[in-house]
Amino acid sequence: MTEAGTTAGALLGSSPGDSATGNDSATGNDSAGSEAPGSKVIAARVNGSPRDLAHVLEDGDEVEPIGIGSADGRAILRHSTAHVMAQAVQELFPEARLGIGPPVENGFYYDFDVPAPFEPGDLKKIEARMRQIVKQGQRFERRVVTEDEARKELAAEPYKQELIGIKGAPAADSEESVEVGGAELTIYDNLDPKTGDVEWKDLCRGPHLPATRDIPAFKLMRSGGAYWRGSEKNPQLQRIYGTAWESRDEQDKYLKMLEEAERRDHRKLGAELDLFSFPAEIGSGLPVFHPKGGIVRREMEAYSRRRHEEAGYEFVNTPHLTKAELFETSGHLGFYKDGMFPPLEMDGAEYYAKPMNCPMHVLIYRSRGRSYRELPLRLFEFGTVYRYEKSGVVHGLTRARGFTQDDSHIFCTPEQLPGELASLLEFVVGLLRDFGLTDFEAELSTRPPKYVGELEEWAAAEAALKHALDASGLPYVVAEGEGAFYAPKIDVHVKDAIGRRWQLSTLQVDFQEPGRFGIEYQAADGSRQRPYMIHRALFGSIERFFGILLEHYAGAFPPWLAPVQVTGIPIADAHVPYLRKVASRLAEQRIRVEVDDSDDRMQKKIRNAQRQKVPFMLIAGDDDVAAGAVSFRYRDGSQKNGVPAADAVAEIVTAVRDRLQV
RNA sequence: GCCGCCUUAGCUCAGUCGGUCAGAGCGACGCACUCGUAAUGCGUAGGUCAUCGGUUCGAUUCCGAUAGGCGGCUCCA
The missing domain is CATH 3.30.980.10 (Threonyl-trna Synthetase; Chain A, domain 2)
Known part of the structure; x- marks a missing residue:
């Protein structure tokens, strides 16, 4: 029970006066002696509200200490x-x-x-x-x-x-x-x-x-x-x-x-590892991928494609340019014009670079009559979009002006919506896990001040998303008013290897666009119904996800993504032909392998491969050649000598196939 | 878009208070070396000092504009 008239500090055994009077700053607060630095009491929670230690208490106040490290x-x-x-x-x-x-x-x-x-x-x-x-x-x-x-x-x-x-x-x-x-x-x-x-x-x-x-x-x-x-x-x-x-x-x-974050900066690593660049001649925020970056990107896309195929998606392709009319119908030119590149004039018509793929996918849906039997219809595309980001915000691959979404639009009946959303969340998390991310958090963004559509529709969509989140078990927070102008959304955030949070996937329920384009399906009873539409991108943007993975792994991609998976290093030139033979056995298994036959000394070759963050180095000298073996040097500097060539090949193939990190 | 800073060889950077001021390391190329787990040695080439304009006898250096970048703000559909 607290006593009226005393201070929170006195009650908690901490006396703010001491340090302030300058008598001995150690005495009052450090009386416990062995206290950890973070536990020193510097304030108090009185009846739930944070207060100064000098706060004068009332009879019956509940007081808890606030440690400086909390x-x-x-x-x-x-x-x-x-x-x-x-x-x-x-x-x-x-x-x-x-x-x-x-x-x-x-x-x-x-x-x-x-x-x-x-x-x-x-x-x-x-x-x-x-x-x-x-x-x-x-x-x-x-x-x-x-x-x-x-x-x-x-x-x-x-x-x-x-x-x-x-x-x-x-x-x-x-x-x-x-x-x-x-x-x-x-x-x-x-x-x-x-x-x-x-x-x-x-x-x-x-x-x-x-x-x-x-x-x-x-x-x-x-x-x-x-x-x-x-x-x-x-x-x-x-x-x-x-x-x-x-x-x-x-x-x-x-x-x-x-410092660690700086060391991992994808813009820096992208140049050091020869993955991509932003030529000024092309324009701000418009990346080009070099061969090595192209390999990583191709692996990412190939894996995503496979997973989408397995999950019942169909693949489509659409152009980068469109007449203004399409984005007038969709509402983008009304709500999103500032974010779009200015139009091109051609034959008296205005053409825009697309900032989103959805209207084109809607047109594919509308290209013929649709039956309820076709739903859910899941159209997928690696669709490149262009957005006019303000000059001060362009930032490497994570905020570009041209980028490619792993974009999909799912058309479904109202009854199918909850099931689709639930399986989608599972799909998202499963795919991201395969890329080595483990820590997820979702955010439900609700109707913004500037929006299109009816309030009841918004409420229904928000409820459907909330339901899916609750069912998924993902931890989430609600971001009031942060939704897209046409739809509420779930964003999935991930934590990277050094604890930074990144927004990746987005998942939006859209009741507007189907109506704007007047799309329909024929129901079992013969009536014409309006489908619901879900927008979703899992990587968000391939470029952005690339950048995030690059920082997450600090450039040391797991073998399945690494541009060069194996570098063969001869002790002397004489061992090159032998290493080439081993390399060709790896290449037969579709392993990306190089043999360093340059003039450098062997130590220098190791240094180079190490700096390029190659997962496996295979070294061969007289001993190895005689034994039909190779010696591993792994990325962490450890080594394993005299491994029979067949075993070495098997070890590498397994690491790649099982997407192991080494 | 707004505020501030920055731009010298492929990369990382030194340098000029306006006048032999074009410099280094790495990289590239050439020659020699043939080497057992993170840098062998020697040599060669490479820059209209981001671009354009201005001030000045003279500008890479000072001023302005433009482009690109960096750090913030705002924004991120």
């Missing part, structure tokens, strides 16, 4: 670090006006209105000043203010004034809510620990760390422009991103992960 604790730590950064910025750039400064995943940011954008050197200066503030141990102190008081105190901060005006309006989970999300307006003062003077203050909901000294590790990452309140109609502020952690170790781990 999700809540990190958010508080990062939010406090954002305050320290803003203080440093305003000291160094007195003309800087404050935007918002919330914690975000892995860090925080703060937006500033400054006369000139920050330069890289500025971040260093700001960071240095922040370290002084942290060392000084300023106290965070909460103070409730009236709206009038807040306006007066923050008279010099126009953006804060605006936030005061919308108090309570932002959604509880919006980034603005950290400023004004609570029931009352509060200001946090940063106090000099010795004199108690107010060094800085900010409109803020809190809670905060007891003192700046409680920030164990932080680093400023980068700066860039950001629109005020996220709208391109608003002025652009300068945002500085930073990160903060409960210990130096955790921060180092995070920074290492970022």
Whole structure:
């Protein structure tokens, strides 16, 4: 039972006063001695709401500790670090006006209105000043203010004034809510620990760390422009991103992960491994695949094709260009024109590069009368589409202007819809698993503000998707208002080898397009009915999926996808003919094998094959030739010597056939 | 599209506060070496310093535009 008048901190055995008074910052909080760095209590949950340790309790309050290393604790730590950064910025750039400064995943940011954008050197200066503030141990102190008081105190901060005006309006989970999300307006003062003077203050909901000294590790990452309140109609502020952690170790781990991500960057690996490029002469966002990338892509497509065949899909082909009329009928030119390349004039007609394949597939459906006996009709195509992505968003293979969808449109009766959706989800996950992905999460996106169709149809489609998700057992979240303009959708996200989430598959129930094109089928009772239509792409885009796999595997594709599966390396030139014989036995089994007969020394050949991330090296010298054997060197550097050639061939063939990673 | 930064040989980069300033490593090519698990040695070729325009006696260097890239924002049907 809690006692009225005491603070949350005192109750939890942590005393915020200690670190703030500067007596001995270790005593109060580290009394347990052997505590892990992440378990230090820096705030409390009182009756379910996060509060400062200095929060005064009422009789009967439920109090739980918030450790600095917990999700809540990190958010508080990062939010406090954002305050320290803003203080440093305003000291160094007195003309800087404050935007918002919330914690975000892995860090925080703060937006500033400054006369000139920050330069890289500025971040260093700001960071240095922040370290002084942290060392000084300023106290965070909460103070409730009236709206009038807040306006007066923050008279010099126009953006804060605006936030005061919308108090309570932002959604509880919006980034603005950290400023004004609570029931009352509060200001946090940063106090000099010795004199108690107010060094800085900010409109803020809190809670905060007891003192700046409680920030164990932080680093400023980068700066860039950001629109005020996220709208391109608003002025652009300068945002500085930073990160903060409960210990130096955790921060180092995070920074290492970022380095690892950089090492895996598919744009870099694509060049190093000679897989693809983006010739400037062709245009931004338009990739070309080189022979080695072409092999990977062909394997991906071949496997997908096989699986689709087995799942009852029929294959179609459609052109890249179409008269405007098709996209007028589909509604794309009304709703999606900005995302399309401008039209070509020809013989007085306007032709567009297609941004989607669906209208063409609908025309195939409509090419003759359809019977209910044909449904579900599953039309599949590797369909290349062109979308006019804004110049600032093009990003390697993951955001291109021309790309190929593994696109399918399924036409079915209303009764068939739930079954189709359920089996589709299973199909998606099964296929992605075969590519070595294991961690999935779905997102159900509902009707957006700008949409076509009737509300009842939307409700029915959303219900069908939700039902399929519930049946699948996939974990999922609902994204309100994130659906396509013509349909709600399920997106399947995957986690890659270093824990990053990528959106891949998309699955949409469309009640609009069948009506727009007036497609029908004849039912068993002889009546004419409108089919339902499901849009779906599993890779999403082949290019994008290629990029994601490349990063997932850090370029070390499993043997079945690897462009070169085996490199033969002779100890000396004399062993080349022998290796060629072994290679031809592999080639007979459709293994992609090369023998390195260059002038390089054997060590150099190994280095080259290693850098090309070839899964198997087969080395042969006098000993091997005499024994009719070869020696393996695997991608991880391990070796297996004197393997009979037939066994070596079998081992490689098995690894490829079973899609093993090695 | 918006803000900032960037573009020197195939790649990674050095360099010029405007005047012998075209440099290195890797790669490519040639010659020698014939080698047991991540770089053999020597030599050769290769760049109108992204493009176009301006300032200047003189521009790779300063300014502007364009293209492409990078990091953010917005967007991602």
